[in-house]
């Protein structure tokens with residue numbers, strides 16, 4: 001496995017922030033094993049917004065969890081800035097569907113939780129929390145508790161918490177899957193606004209073609225049985241994107257065709 005971490009910062013700018021090289025992941029399943037992901041290769045540049053899309057069981061969450069360091073590849077290499085991902089770290093923040101906020105902590109305390117847990121001095125924790133609460137536009141709500149916030153505000157807190165950890169990559173696993181269309185649209189717009197301002201790298205899992213086209217610089221199309229990457233499409237439309245425009249519709253048809261043969265759930269291949 002290549003380890004380019006020792007080569008110094010000037011080279012870092014030439015590396016992709018994430019480099020997934022021929023990654024296969026097998027899970028034990030009784031006496032057999034399931035290939036959740038097979039030979040996946042993907043390079044993501046700093047600041048990119050990438051969506052992973054595909055039907056249930058195609059390995060989207062597995063790929064995301066491996067980038068997060070929660071799973072390790074069975075084969076291949078997964079590098080961040082040229083260095084193998086060896087486990088979870090504050091440089092990669094996961095935003096959960098329910099945002100995972102601590103209900104007994106205020107907004108500022110939730111945002112400062114990571115630095116506090118790492119033993120940073122109190123004054124520094126407070127300054128970091130304030131900075132990122134301000135970044136996501138929640139200054140007036142710094143002392144509010146999660147139950148006093150709207151869904152959009154909770155999402156902002158979750159992202160501020162990731163930023164306060166110095167995360168460069170945000171991993172989101174279908175964060176809007178359970179929401180009504182109106183709320184979903186609002187949260188998509190809020191997420192894009194924060195992303196544009198912070199230049200975070202986002203990897204976002206979704207089942208929805210329209211959501212992927214609204215959000216992404218790149219849509220990585222996956223298919224099951226075994227899970228694999230079948231296409232990697234660049235979305236060059238200017239933002240904000242209009243789902244009623246002919247260009248948007250052409251992309252919708254294109255992605256739909258790429259996914260077309262894979263809409264039905266298929267039994268994963270066993271090895």
Ligand SMILES: Nc1ncnc2c1ncn2[C@@H]1O[C@H](COP(=O)(O)OP(=O)(O)OP(=O)(O)O)[C@@H](O)[C@H]1O
Nearest residue numbers: 027028034036055056057058059060061062063268
């Ligand atoms: N911890 C595990 N142990 C055994 N099998 C697993 C495990 N995690 C995932 N799998 C299997 O790997 C395959 C891919 O799962 P994964 O959750 O990555 O798919 P997905 O595309 O995210 O699906 P969904 O859209 O339903 O969340 C599935 O067949 C699943 O059963």
